[in-house]
Amino acid sequence: MLFDALTLQLGYNVTLVMLGAAALGMAAGGAGTYLFLRKRALVSDAVSHATLPGVGVAFLVMVLLGGDGRWLPGLLAGSALTAGIGLLCVAALTRRTRLTEDAAIGAVLSVFFGLGIVLLTIVQTLPLGRQAGLESFLLGSTAGMLRSDALLIAAGGVVTLLAVATLHRPFTAVAFDPGFAQATGQNIARIDLTLMMLVMAVTVVGLKVVGLILIVALLIIPPVAARFWTDKAETLALIAAALGGLSGYVGAGLSATAPGLPTGPIIVLVAFALFALSFLAAPGRGVVALALRHRHFQHAVHLRQGLLAIASEQPIYEALTMRILRREGLVRADGVPTDAGRGRAAKALRDETRWQVARGTEHLSGLAARHDGLTEIETVLTADQIAEIDARIATPVEVG
Amino acid sequence: MTVTLASSDGTALASAPDAGAALTVRGMTVSYGETPVIFSIDMDVLPGSMTAIVGPNGAGKSTLLKAVLGIVKPLSGTVRVFDRPLREALPRVAYVPQRASVDWDFPTRVIDVVMMGLGRELGLLGRVRAHHRARAMDCLERVGMTEFAARQIGQLSGGQQQRVFLARALAQGADLYLLDEPFAGVDAATEAAIIAVLKELRAAGKTVVAVHHDLSTVPDYFSDVFLINRTRIAQGPVEDVFTPEMLDRTYGGRLATAQLGGLTRDAV
Structure with missing residues (x-):
């Protein structure tokens, strides 16, 4: 009918x-x-x-x-x-x-x-x-x-x-x-x-x-x-x-x-x-899309914080962080970082140091301001600029 | 009926507006209910000048601009622009409202907002053509915002929103620019970009009037100043009018003397 x-x-x-x-x-x-x-x-x-x-x-x-x-x-x-x-x-x-x-x-x-x-x-x-x-x-x-x-x-x-x-x-x-x-x-x-x-x-x-x-x-x-x-x-x-x-x-x-x-x-x-239907399923503003984006972002934040914690050998207390690290195969079930985990952690810490140097370098500080905590350094700075920063890290500049 | 006009700071005014003034306001009074917000304001803006409207919060600065543009209906008063009645001269006037006056979640993109400045040229119903779009992109270029043309306006920072509003005013292709707090809550880069555009306009012979709240930048940015606190306190070149005594009268002693001295030292 x-x-x-x-x-x-x-x-x-x-x-x-x-x-x-x-x-x-x-x-x-x-x-x-x-x-x-x-x-x-x-x-x-x-x-x-x-x-x-x-x-x-x-x-x-x-x-x-x-x-x-x-x-x-x-x-x-x-x-x-x-x-x-x-x-x-x-x-x-x-x-x-x-x-x-x-x-x-x-x-x-x-x-x-x-x-x-x-x-x-x-x-x-x-x-x-x-x-x-x-x-x-x-x-x-x-x-x-x-x-x-x-x-x-x-x-x-x-x-x-x-x-x-x-x-x-x-x-x-x-x-x-x-x-x-x-x-x-x-x-x-x-x-x-x-x-x-x-x-x-x-x-x-x-x-x-x-x-x-x-x-x-x-x-x-x-x-x-x-x-x-x-x-x-x-x-x-x-x-x-x-x-x-x-x-x-x-x-x-x-x-x-x-x-x-x-x-x-x-x-x-x-x-x-x-x-x-629109409220739930619309790709841009629908609640499902918003929730997925939020979850994705939250995971990225926890992953980054977890990696930095591993690199500086600090204990990780947040259960969600641990869960994400385990799922990504970066941490073993008993909480000890895997080799992959140590590798990623070292890279995260190195990039964080690079950002800090960039912030303190006059002609890069404008670009460094775009770093929101999750930005991949390669997406903002050129290979030459990163090399320049690495050179500075290798030969520490007097501070203060 | 003959009316003798005198401004509130005591100087006599010619009963007829100066020929060739960019903007002439006489006896402008606006009230909400029976409380005047601005009372009997006279204002004369010379072509090619850059005037800051300065006064304390609630002094009626924004209301004055809105009354000049006819957005707020005045109780009394006349406005002439380039020696014509406002209605005829409106195509020669551009306006940058306060950023907070619109809903930035409105479904529209940066380029569409700028094209609203082309309103008169497009006509009410005309089609948007390639040269309109090109004009709008030029205006975005002048404020350094071309890469944001397709962005939804809600995704912009406060400073970027302000630049979009300025680009929309540029699209109006006017000779007199009225800006309401263009520097309120914007980042340093935007402030520099806006003042560069305003100085460009002035160099091209345009007239700029802006409500301004940062006393420390008045002497750097502006050639003239209009002091207001519900009534007109004074108007003239920065070096004559932007003095500690005049500011003291405008702000009713609410600014510390040391502050006033520091502000105007360069100008006096």
């Missing part, structure tokens, strides 16, 4: 929904990247919760005008309107008062969400009919989605993604150093507002699929996961878009395999699985 879903064998409608969710996920990952880099991830949470009153108001208006209250473009327009008002409220509270942005977000988020719930409750009790299904905007549901709805979502996702791709440079500049960007004549407020409009577009387009409570996850998890794979903002946005798209595609497919599976939470769980 899952395989059928992923290979688009579940029929035309499910295929359309999956492609729509993929486009939405890509747009969310792309726009979310710059939100994450700008350190304003939670503003999107206020925006998404502020969509709910708009859904209720739009439904009422459309019914009163004699139309179908569940017409998706109308509901999305209504939600965009109140989301925009919520966004302006956060901006105004932050700018005009001494409230910090997180406090403003908390206030706006809860008030708008509360208002939305009240409106939806009222709508449910009115004898208007056909109001069932509005609550699916909370957690997203693709069951019974119209073909035109899926196309609308896909198109919205693609347009938003293109806008993010076009504006990536100003977004990056403002996220990295807003002061400098302003000093080069860029309009920070306008760039920030544009980014927020794109985030709002993702939120509104994603209402039907992911739902307003979890859309923040689709905006934030992909870039956070992508951060483990790259150190470059553009690549980060590309990877985040790919991860978001994959989450939407697989998540929508999974939720179509059984009736009643909520689409939004499943998409978010797929995104989380991709995050967990």
Whole structure:
């Protein structure tokens, strides 16, 4: 069943929904990247919760005008309107008062969400009919989605993604150093507002699929996961878009395999699985790679210290040092150094002496400063320079 | 309405800014809430000069620079650069912010940061072309950082980060350079590299203004000095203004007399 879903064998409608969710996920990952880099991830949470009153108001208006209250473009327009008002409220509270942005977000988020719930409750009790299904905007549901709805979502996702791709440079500049960007004549407020409009577009387009409570996850998890794979903002946005798209595609497919599976939470769980994979397995910043590098480095330090201890015939008390020396065949089981061990120890001590001489030699002291305790002397100094140092060691210079 | 302007050290100022000044600031006041950080600052910087902004911690040195650039919105005051309003003259101004003002774990490489200085030339949406990259590499060359071009910025030492910021300012190709504590927390080699670049700029007729906290190097590095402690204390050539009496007024007696004497002996 899952395989059928992923290979688009579940029929035309499910295929359309999956492609729509993929486009939405890509747009969310792309726009979310710059939100994450700008350190304003939670503003999107206020925006998404502020969509709910708009859904209720739009439904009422459309019914009163004699139309179908569940017409998706109308509901999305209504939600965009109140989301925009919520966004302006956060901006105004932050700018005009001494409230910090997180406090403003908390206030706006809860008030708008509360208002939305009240409106939806009222709508449910009115004898208007056909109001069932509005609550699916909370957690997203693709069951019974119209073909035109899926196309609308896909198109919205693609347009938003293109806008993010076009504006990536100003977004990056403002996220990295807003002061400098302003000093080069860029309009920070306008760039920030544009980014927020794109985030709002993702939120509104994603209402039907992911739902307003979890859309923040689709905006934030992909870039956070992508951060483990790259150190470059553009690549980060590309990877985040790919991860978001994959989450939407697989998540929508999974939720179509059984009736009643909520689409939004499943998409978010797929995104989380991709995050967990990145967190563990990414080569540069993943925790496994970090742990391995740390272990490797720790061993190198212990090995070096052990060799120096052997060379100066000091006892070794640290169990880890002994273990490493034994494993490398430098020390016998009873703790006595092997011939190989004595040889390596002598070389370690000789290099240490060479470094000390280099430090005391004027024209080499700059290079010697690169020695961090583990640096192989041959990687910094030329053979001639080492020979020069050895000559000095052989004919000791008066010190002090 | 006619306003007679007088600077806080008592010398009368012309009511119109000197024609040809690189930077003219009049009546600049910035406040956070109702506490002025800087109050009614007047500043005149001559083209080709190298001015140190000197004052105690919290005197408003950085705020003054940010207000000049429009990063902080002033309560009142005007800024003219090369006798034009700031907005028009912004392309002729380069800025080096404090190193601590950005997150150095940001996913970007040295060369990308320098290319942010090309912003205006690249346009908001233009493509990065080979000659842009070459310009950025030239700027890195001038600060001795070419070998780090592809590094992630978080892997740099403090001094190297500062040089990258200077390279980004060089990429702006400006005539007036505003630097906020360029020597704070950098190694001796970086300090020498930065001052060499600044002296090169000056030799090429550019104007440099830097917030500076190391009093002992002021006479060596700078031609002019601007003393500030919320208000302007004095401004002028180092030999006239960088005196024990003036520093005493700036720091409110917090510097030992012996220290002051030692600092300015060479200059006086």
